[in-house]
Amino acid sequence: xxxxxxxxxxxLAKCMIENSSKFSKACTExxxxxxxxxxxxxxCFKDAILLCDDVKKDGKKLEGCLSSNQEKLTKExxxxxxxxxxxxxxxxxxxxxxxxxxxxxRFRPELLNACLEKNESKLSKxxxxxxxxxxxxxxxxxxxxxxxxxxxCSSIPKKGAAVVTCLKSxxxxxxxxxxxxxxx
Numbered sequence: 001x002x003x004x005x006x007x008x009x010x011x012l013a014k015c016m017i018e019n020s021s022k023f024s025k026a027c028t029e030x031x032x033x034x035x036x037x038x039x040x041x042x043x044c045f046k047d048a049i050l051l052c053d054d055v056k057k058d059g060k061k062l063e064g065c066l067s068s069n070q071e072k073l074t075k076e077x078x079x080x081x082x083x084x085x086x087x088x089x090x091x092x093x094x095x096x097x098x099x100x101x102x103x104x105x106r107f108r109p110e111l112l113n114a115c116l117e118k119n120e121s122k123l124s125k126x127x128x129x130x131x132x133x134x135x136x137x138x139x140x141x142x143x144x145x146x147x148x149x150x151x152x153c154s155s156i157p158k159k160g161a162a163v164v165t166c167l168k169s170x171x172x173x174x175x176x177x178x179x180x181x182x183x184x
Contacts (some may be wrong), residue, residue, distance in 0.1 A: 014053045017046065043080035047073050060107045067103065094127040109160070137184070141167070144181035148174040 001022055002015035010018075020031060038045050044066060048056045051072055052065035066073065066081070073081070089095040094116060098106045101122055102115035116123065116131065123131070145167055152173065153166035167174060168182055 009054070011049065011053050011056075013049045017049060039076065044073070044077040047077045063107075064103070067099075093130040094123065097123045097127045137181075140181045140184070141178075145174065145178035148178045 001019040002012055007015055016031065020028060023031065035046070047066065047069070048062060051069045052062050055061035055065050066077070070078070085096065085099070097119075098112060098116065101119045102112055105111035105115040116127075120128065120131075141164060148167060148170070149163055152170040153163050156162050156166045164182070167178065171179060171182065174182070
């Protein structure tokens with residue numbers, strides 16, 4: 001049923017799912033046990049194969065595919081994805097806003113910030129407040145730690161959180177003002 005000649009563009013896993021009704025009883029039982037075991041750990045396994053077979057090896061594309069097929073997902077997959085969203089949004093107040101308003105940009109930090117800025121008025125109040133606070137903290141660190149940055153972190157690329165990480169790793173050596181800005 002799933003020889004190389006019959007697979008075409010489909011993966012072996014998709015072919016096996018699609019042809020499972022044609023398998024012998026022993027094969028069907030073995031396949032059911034295997035699926036049950038996999039589905040406990042990966043509730044979206046079958047959905048990923050059936051709906052996103054062509055992109056399932058690329059995490060970002062798979063996430064996008066599952067999101068765009070939300071209405072076709074199994075109940076188990078939807079529940080699993082909701083639990084993940086709840087966990088992430090508990091730590092990141094802008095996660096759901098980013099997912100809703102900047103879905104294509106959310107895996108590219110350099111584009112995500114611009115998208116969130118563009119949609120500032122549509123963001124949740126908590127996300128807006130978090131972004132305002134983060135901007136204030138960044139300015140405070142930049143103003144208070146300029147000399148320490150030159151002294152201890154001049155070789156660090158000025159991208160992302162690398163400078164702040166460097167300054168924090170030198171917390172015992174930086175000035176009082178810088179230490180206060182980093183720990184506030």
